[in-house]
Amino acid sequence: xxxxxxxxxxxxxxxxxxxxxxxxxxxxxxxxxxxxxxxxxxxxxxxxxxxxxxxxxxxxxxxxxxxxxxxxxxxxxxxxxxxxxxxxxxxxxxxxxxxxxxxxxxxxxxxxxxxxxxxxxxxxxxxxxxxxxxxxxxxx
Amino acid sequence: xxxxxxxxxxxxxxxxxxxxxxxxxxxxxxxxxxxxxxxxxxxxxxxxxxxxxxxxxxxxxxxxxxxxxxxxxxxxxxxxxxxxxxxxxxxxxxxxxxxxxxxxxxxxxxxxxxxxxxxxxxxxxxxxxxxxxxxxxxxx
DNA sequence: CAGCATCCCCGCAGATACTG
DNA sequence: CAGTATCTGCGGGGATGCTG
Numbered sequence: 349x350x351x352x353x354x355x356x357x358x359x360x361x362x363x364x365x366x367x368x369x370x371x372x373x374x375x376x377x378x379x380x381x382x383x384x385x386x387x388x389x390x391x392x393x394x395x396x397x398x399x400x401x402x403x404x405x406x407x408x409x410x411x412x413x414x415x416x417x418x419x420x421x422x423x424x425x426x427x428x429x430x431x432x433x434x435x436x437x438x439x440x441x442x443x444x445x446x447x448x449x450x451x452x453x454x455x456x457x458x459x460x461x462x463x464x465x466x467x468x469x470x471x472x473x474x475x476x477x478x479x480x481x482x483x484x485x486x487x488x
Numbered sequence: 489x490x491x492x493x494x495x496x497x498x499x500x501x502x503x504x505x506x507x508x509x510x511x512x513x514x515x516x517x518x519x520x521x522x523x524x525x526x527x528x529x530x531x532x533x534x535x536x537x538x539x540x541x542x543x544x545x546x547x548x549x550x551x552x553x554x555x556x557x558x559x560x561x562x563x564x565x566x567x568x569x570x571x572x573x574x575x576x577x578x579x580x581x582x583x584x585x586x587x588x589x590x591x592x593x594x595x596x597x598x599x600x601x602x603x604x605x606x607x608x609x610x611x612x613x614x615x616x617x618x619x620x621x622x623x624x625x626x627x628x
Numbered sequence: 629c630a631g632c633a634t635c636c637c638c639g640c641a642g643a644t645a646c647t648g
Numbered sequence: 649c650a651g652t653a654t655c656t657g658c659g660g661g662g663a664t665g666c667t668g
Contacts (some may be wrong), residue, residue, distance in 0.1 A: 376554075378615075379608040386607065387527035405630055414516075414664050420629060431617020442629045452613055456604045459606060467526065468519040473592055477571020545650055556642050561651065582649045647652075
């Protein structure tokens with residue numbers, strides 16, 4: 349499938365300090381970056397949650413559980429920048445910001461969700477495989 | 489979709505020092521762990537490559553590129569333990585070990601690949617979204 | 629409430645060296 | 649060749665504090 353890591357020898361990381369959430373600063377094929385955003389620890393969960401409905405920031409935080417505010421912010425920003433998540437900040441006090449999926453994001457989210465569901469459904473088999481593996485190991 | 493992180497308050501991490509590649513030592517719903525294995529940086533690439541055909545260790549290393557030997561080993565072990573990858577060590581000298589997908593692994597790999605392909609196909613839109621985002625940012 | 633800035637720690641992951 | 653074992657760094661990510 350050709351997922352080479354090297355790809356173009358980009359002349360410069362001259363662009364904006366994309367800095368945050370860049371999982372692997374070296375050069376690699378650009379789509380791999382997006383893939384990593386989508387499959388990232390919190391990215392996965394955010395996408396899945398947003399598939400149900402729009403969420404406010406802290407709603408999302410509670411829904412996912414165990415995300416630091418910082419990571420959630422970072423994740424949302426990355427996904428927003430990639431055009432997967434839409435951020436709607438109402439100019440009211442106290443601030444209210446709603447996050448939702450774009451059309452693009454919905455496509456990604458659906459795939460991610462189906463992978464998550466698959467995983468959940470196959471847990472039993474995985475569990476058995478693990479026991480077999482561990483047993484075989486222990487036998488040494 | 490209920491992807492709560494807390495899940496069961498497992499009485500003990502008493503089990504084997506699963507240690508390696510455990511992404512998040514605290515308690516969380518077990519299937520999330522498998523999902524993280526599958527969507528992990530190298531897990532994704534390994535699964536995709538193996539979808540084509542079985543690979544030997546260093547073949548795989550070259551095919552993926554930029555994986556340290558150590559991470560590849562860890563990834564393969566994790567996936568093997570989860571029953572997604574089959575390890576076939578021929579008792580010859582020099583050693584020869586072939587890695588391939590199990591049926592379970594193939595199911596996972598296909599989903600991962602389709603996600604990867606989707607990402608690749610949507611790069612253009614993502615790129616545009618990014619430019620729009622960055623432009624809007626800069627305007628402040 | 630949303631989110632930025634800072635500080636800081638732990639563990640992922642790379643590099644290196646050694647073994648069967 | 650296919651791993652293990654050990655050391656180390658550096659950055660992911662949590663905690664805390666402050667602003668609009």
